[in-house]
Amino acid sequence: MxxxxxxxxxxxxxxxxxxxxxxxxxxxxxxxxxxxxxxxxxxxxxxxxxxxxxxxxxxxxxxxxxxxxxxxxxxxxxxxxxxxxxxxxxxxxxxxxxxxxxxxxxxxxxxxxxxxxxxxxxxxxxxxxxxxxxxxxxxxxxxxxxxxxxxxxxxxxxxxxxxxxxxxxxxxxxxxxxxxxxxxxxxxxxSCASVGMRVMLEGKTSHAAQPERGVSPGLAVAGLIADLGALGRGGDLGDAFRLVTITHARLGEPAFGTSPAHGEVWATLRTMLDAPMAALKAQAVALAEAAAKTHGLALRIEWHDNFAACxxxxxxxxxxxxxxxxxxxxxxxxxxxxxxxxxxxxxxxxxxxxxxxxxxxxxxxxxxxxxxxxxxxxxxxxxxxxxxxxxxxxxxx
Known part of the structure; x- marks a missing residue:
């Protein structure tokens, strides 16, 4: 060159x-x-x-x-x-x-x-x-x-x-x-601070004809999709800006004969400044913990793609x-x-x-x-x- x-x-x-x-x-x-x-x-x-x-x-x-x-x-x-x-x-x-x-x-x-x-x-x-x-x-x-x-x-x-x-x-x-x-x-x-949140919920499978014998994360997944999204609706890019975007969800395996045991919700949390991100993460974790407790599920959370505000x-x-x-x-x-x-x-x-x-x-x-x-x-x-x-x-x- x-x-x-x-x-x-x-x-x-x-x-x-x-x-x-x-x-x-x-x-x-x-x-x-x-x-x-x-x-x-x-x-x-x-x-x-x-x-x-x-x-x-x-x-x-x-x-x-x-x-x-x-x-x-x-x-x-x-x-x-x-x-x-x-x-x-x-x-x-x-x-x-x-x-x-x-x-x-x-x-x-x-x-x-x-x-x-x-x-x-x-x-x-x-x-x-x-x-x-x-x-x-x-x-x-x-x-x-x-x-x-x-x-x-x-x-x-x-x-x-x-x-x-x-x-x-x-x-x-x-x-x-x-x-x-x-x-x-x-x-x-x-540009905004953002982080990816992966919520993993674990219950117990059962025959689809006897769902009461298992512990399905279905209702917890459905509830979290709505509740996490409600934490941040976007709006003007001021200091208080918060946006939560559901990017992926999964429930069990593609089968008609089994009530699922595993569920996941992926969400991207976004704030204009770094400081408000801690509070938004804490609220998201609290929602996941409450959903797991309500439905008798084990909970694991991972964080990915962590960007500081610029x-x-x-x-x-x-x-x-x-x-x-x-x-x-x-x-x-x-x-x-x-x-x-x-x-x-x-x-x-x-x-x-x-x-x-x-x-x-x-x-x-x-x-x-x-x-x-x-x-x-x-x-x-x-x-x-x-x-x-x-x-x-x-x-x-």
Whole structure:
């Protein structure tokens, strides 16, 4: 992945597009991004990043590249650390596409655009390799497992991340429904906290002709579907916002001759802020416990896909806004904050770190994220690289 000069060339864009499409053809779901990470590490090495400045296996399959500024003292960078984040993982969804670069892995596809985000960071790596920052250092963070909410937290918990701790952290996410190349950006709350709740109820089977000889979770499942949903009806995205969405339910096995013993209800709990989530979880647990007790059932609860709320720091947002202005890229608060969750929230809670994320428009009529016909627009690679490079130069010279 070569090239010359201090700007992205047409050759750069061609190579980055080809790399993005290669990732698209070979997607890997959360926690299984081994091949994707290896390709990224190789691309970074081809940009001239020394092996000692590439960290692999962060929080699973995460990869980080460190670019030091020119100002050093005793071999250490002088100035702030600026981090840019992209995600490595794909989704367990079957892609519907006739594109030559469509997924070759059954039931797995890059339907959120993380392949494009990776290409943008690799484009920034090219810029940094040609034009060293005057001071500080830049960390390019290729993070695993964003889709299930575990990746950013695992990266932060990795002991090696202590040496990469950023003073500033930035990210972007392509977003269908916004005009191509325009942006949504605002300080304050960006995306909701959310967690998946799996309620498992266990009774005793019996013959369907003698249900009184068993203990069926049927009524408990039916009641919980209604009662859990009633805990949060959505509404305006203010501080008190709560939404509970029933995502799956199961009762026994598909048979007419047996009264079931096992039942499950899956629900996603969502709040605008982190603090109200504890109360919402407690209420949901209380409902499950009451249902189990009433119907004589054993109860087990699991929690999955835990996302912290994400908020944009005012100072970081201001830096991003000025960079957009200097590039002539239109931005407005638009539809922010938004209901979907984003695990970039784990970085905005780091001590001493100011962070911001921008939504980069993929097109008003572009297929929605997680839709089977979604594909990342390749013409967002160049503006994404320019934005991150502009932020770098504004902060580090």
């Amino acid at each position: 070569g090239g010359a000069g201090t700007m992205l060339t047409d050759f750069d864009i061609s190579e980055l597009t080809a790399f993005r499409r290669q990732l698209h053809r070979f997607p890997e779901v959360s926690g299984q991004e081994r091949g994707t990470a290896a390709w990224v590490a190789a691309a970074l090495a081809a940009c001239g990043v020394s092996p000692g400045r590439i960290v692999t296996g962060l929080g699973g399959h995460g990869v980080a590249a460190v670019f030091d500024g020119a100002a050093l003292f005793d071999g250490a960078a002088v100035g702030p650390t600026v981090m840019f984040r992209a995600e490595l993982d794909a989704l367990p969804i079957t892609e519907l596409s006739n594109a030559a670069h469509r997924s070759s892995i059954p039931g797995v596809a890059h339907l959120c655009g993380h392949d494009g985000h990776v290409a943008i960071l690799l484009g920034l790596a090219r810029m940094l390799s040609r034009h060293q920052p005057a001071r500080g250092r830049v960390v390019l963070m290729f993070q695993p497992a964003e889709e299930d909410g575990s990746g950013a937290a695992a990266v932060v918990a990795d002991a090696r991340f202590d040496d990469l701790h950023p003073d500033w952290a930035f990210a972007l996410h392509n977003f269908p429904g916004i005009a191509r190349g325009e942006c949504w950006l605002a300080a304050g709350p960006l 908020a944009n720091d005012p100072a970081a947002t201001d830096h991003m806004a000025r960079a957009l202005d200097s590039l002539g890229m239109t931005h407005a608060p638009g539809g922010l904050p938004m209901r979907p969750s984003e695990d970039f929230g784990a970085f905005d809670k780091l001590p001493g770190c100011k962070s911001a994320m921008v939504m980069l428009g993929a097109g008003v009529d572009h297929a929605a994220l997680h839709n089977p016909d979604y594909d990342f627009p390749d013409d967002l690679i160049a503006p994404g690289v320019r934005l991150f490079d502009r932020i770098t130069r504004d902060l580090l010279g």
